[in-house]
Amino acid sequence: MIDIKLLNRDFDGVTQMLKRRNVDTQLLEELRSVHQVFKAVKQELESAQATQNEKSKLFGQYMKEKKDITELKAEVEANKLLITQKQELTRLEEEKLNTILTSIPNIPDEDVPVGEDEDENVEIKKVLEPKSFSFTPKEHWELAENGWIDFERGVKVAKSRFSVISGMGAKIERALVNFMLDFNAERGFGEVSVPVITNRASLMGTGQLPKFEEDLYKIEGEELYLIPTGEVPVTNLFQDEIIPLNELPIKMTAFTQCFRKEAGSAGRDTRGIIRQHQFPKVELVSITSAQQSDKVFQEMVECASDMLEALGLPYRQMQLCTGDMGFSAARTIDLEVWLPGQATYREISSISNTREVQARRAKIRYKDGKKNLLVHTLNGSSLAVGRTMVAIMENYQNENGSIDIPEVLKPYIK
């Protein structure tokens, strides 16, 4: 949700910035005019309410002084009607306002490259040379014949895009989670364990709702949803709070399962566990002041990057262009890991600074002296665990189909 005051103050500037994300200028014009109408109507409402308060006070006086109240009563009654009308009007305008407001994506940072889609993302750097194989490297689902991943049984107990990890695969998955959490802890990210089901308010707070409902699993009969990412519960931990400045930045890490319907992804990545309805992920979330946010963003990018390096997985950093960024993000850096089986880099982490956008929705503020300011919220995967396992399988495979285990994971595997 963008800052409506900023839009009013600098309409052309905001319009320019949002144009880079293909937001229709006309929509912004409409937003501005709806806001004007809303303010006007609300003011009329408030002045009618002020009258009502005044007259009601008089009423008490008259009663005490035993004065005649029939005239006053008539006035007050008429005014009451007016209030009801204005209330209805105000409600309608506010609804319109919110509908537009919640449908506008975040303003990209000025230095974010403009582009249509992922083809125009900009590579920042490549780290670690993909190793060359003396044989044709297999894809992870072929390697999974070693028993690490059981696709059929996943489908049996649930449906397609679910799988079962077993044996050494399961041990590695668990080792990865522990390794990641420890790694993050060392860099100052405090561990939290949170609900994987959240309410509507939380999903509104981080921007998944109202626009992306079709990709969420909803609990039948309740206003509850399975989380599509740990970002939702962790960020919303501070929903509606005012945090003292000296407690910032708050840096957290959490391991959760994530659930996505993958609506609109039919036919993509149908083999393997790259795209599942349920997947484990270790998440990083930070809550910072405006001044801290760039620095912490960098720390998060480094944290995830160094983790890949520690695991010995070749990757590249990509700066997403305006067209490829998520709805709430002002800037995003994706980490893409090298998959020898596919001979391509695939997303394994995505780190975003949403600036004030989520904070405004979730009402997360901090107190700087006497002022209450919106925090900046940042989130990023500290690697998707499933995809990390895929990367390990493919990068550490031997010709006979066996898979070596990265050094850093060995202490975690008994």
Added chain:
RNA sequence: GGAGAAGUGGGUGAGUUGGCUGAAACCACAUCCCUGCUAAGGAUGCGUACCCUCACGGGUACCGAGAGUUCGAAUCUCUUCUUCUCCUCCA
């Protein structure tokens, strides 16, 4: 799941025969004064959001949430959520 009790500002906690209470008091906190030594005393300020105003200042809403009764509700009614206690149940 069943039966009771309760939900007020950062905290404790008044207010529940409806109007003068957005809300006493105390604590905490902030600034200033006094004092002078590791403590104390005094003054003032101290919720959130939106709107009007260059500013001083003013308006509206909010006493868990939503709806209702009323000229007027923190105070009455209904719904709902949460917490606590007692059962029941359970990893």
